[in-house]
Amino acid sequence: MFLVSDYDYDLPPDRIAQQPVTQRDSSRLLRLDRARGGISHHRFYDLPDLLRPSDLLVVNNTRVVPARLEGIKETGGRAGALILDYPGVRTEKGVICRCMVKASGRLRPGTRFLFEDRLSASVVDAADGLYTLCFSCDGDFDQTLFAVGRTPLPPYITRNRDGAPCDDRTCYQTVYADRDGAVAAPTAGLHFTPNVLDRLAAKGISTAPVTLHVGHGTFLPVRVSDIRDHAMHSERFEVPAATAAAINATRRDGGRVVAVGTTVVRTLEYVARTCGEIRAFSGACDLFIYPGYNFQAIAAMITNFHLPRSTLLMLVSAFTGREKVLAAYEAAIQEKYRFYSYGDAMLIE
Incomplete structure (x- = not known):
């Protein structure tokens, strides 16, 4: 057993x-x-x-939390992030969160991502396959995240969300x-x-x-x-x-x-x-x-x-x-x- x-x-x-x-x-x-x-x-x-x-x-x-974000790398190419520890740590520089990140190419400290509604993030460091990102935006971070973020769904839910009945x-x-x-x-x-x-x-x-x-x-x-x-x-x-x-x-x-x-x-x-x-x-x-x-x-x-x-x-x-x-x-x-x-x-x- x-x-x-x-x-x-x-x-x-x-x-x-x-x-x-x-x-x-x-x-x-x-x-x-x-x-x-x-x-x-x-x-x-x-x-x-x-x-x-x-x-x-x-x-x-x-x-x-609608913690899944979709956007692009500042240098080009699609990128996605899943915030794992909302609400994160609030600092003068921005909101620090541990994330899963999916993007092409190597992600070094300083790599920057652009998401919807002027929300951006930069890589602080990486460990054990996870990344620490620093998020910043023109307005309130929480309001922005809840406006543009998507609900994380389990990987076995494979239907297209667009036009879904729920x-x-x-x-x-x-x-x-x-x-x-x-x-x-x-x-x-x-x-x-x-x-x-x-x-x-x-x-x-x-x-x-x-x-x-x-x-x-x-x-x-x-x-x-x-x-x-x-x-x-x-x-x-x-x-x-x-x-x-x-x-x-x-x-x-x-x-x-x-x-x-x-x-x-x-x-x-x-x-x-x-x-x-x-x-x-x-x-x-x-x-x-x-x-x-x-x-x-x-x-x-x-x-x-x-x-x-x-x-x-x-x-x-x-x-x-x-x-x-x-x-x-x-x-x-x-x-x-x-x-x-x-x-x-x-x-x-």
């Missing part, structure tokens, strides 16, 4: 969702009993009827997102609607937020054969005091903490391991969860269907059991579920 090949499966290309369903909560929901391996099929709008009144849903309120700035964002900083959406939360949240509240099922700003590392492949040798990327997080109190009260009263997405799982488990309990805490999370991990914070989770050989699939396998997860994935493929970021969801309890 420690070989990366143990987390492989065959997925027909047409099962990769290229856009969301028209109504978020009409996406499908596979319910998996992790103790027995039982499977049942639902719609996401059934969620309030599947959970218990004593449950607490913990959501990730990070907001995806606006990714809206669709690739949870309805409760309010903390700018992510370059990828916490996709398990994309299925929620105000109506579902209202019905959950009416049933007595509470929600509480944490923040983990999802980074580009969520899409990086595991490049080692033994997953125990993989170094996990680090992401900024915060657990508010009110959320910590709600989690501890829920557990004390015998309720379940239900994590909405792997980002919430990693955040809560990191705090539990680091502090010995759930409490208000912030920092950088680099926890890699794979089979053999002893869960301390969560009792159930909602998650999407993940890529083969991914750290996300390994996390779900650690919580549920690899064989049960892969069996559920095979059932989902047979039932023509939609996979990955804009795809369907699972409730594992």
Whole structure:
């Protein structure tokens, strides 16, 4: 269970969702009993009827920043940049950000890029395949970025955005997102609607937020054969005091903490391991969860269907059991579920 090949499966290309369903909560929901391996099929709008009144849903309120920029090198040739650490560091010379850069030719310190609306950037230095850029513009940097930047999408979404039936700035964002900083959406939360949240509240099922700003590392492949040798990327997080109190009260009263997405799982488990309990805490999370991990914070989770050989699939396998997860994935493929970021969801309890 420690070989990366143990987390492989065959997925027909047409099962990769290229856009969301028209109504978020009409996406499908596979319910998996992790103790027995039982499977049942639902719609996401059934969620309030599947959970218990004593449950607490913990959501990730990070907001995806339009951090992808397209432009040219000052010397000619197309160039693109993806800002990884918004809001960056503000200096007198400009806004310093760590970026992924795609451009022709060698990029030396001082190489300058020109983007839309008089936004420009110059290379400060480079390390480990990433670049430090200094951005400047005539007006406010944040307003300019949000005006001209594009929503970063996962590489497996290959459709042409022009003329697409959905606006990714809206669709690739949870309805409760309010903390700018992510370059990828916490996709398990994309299925929620105000109506579902209202019905959950009416049933007595509470929600509480944490923040983990999802980074580009969520899409990086595991490049080692033994997953125990993989170094996990680090992401900024915060657990508010009110959320910590709600989690501890829920557990004390015998309720379940239900994590909405792997980002919430990693955040809560990191705090539990680091502090010995759930409490208000912030920092950088680099926890890699794979089979053999002893869960301390969560009792159930909602998650999407993940890529083969991914750290996300390994996390779900650690919580549920690899064989049960892969069996559920095979059932989902047979039932023509939609996979990955804009795809369907699972409730594992």
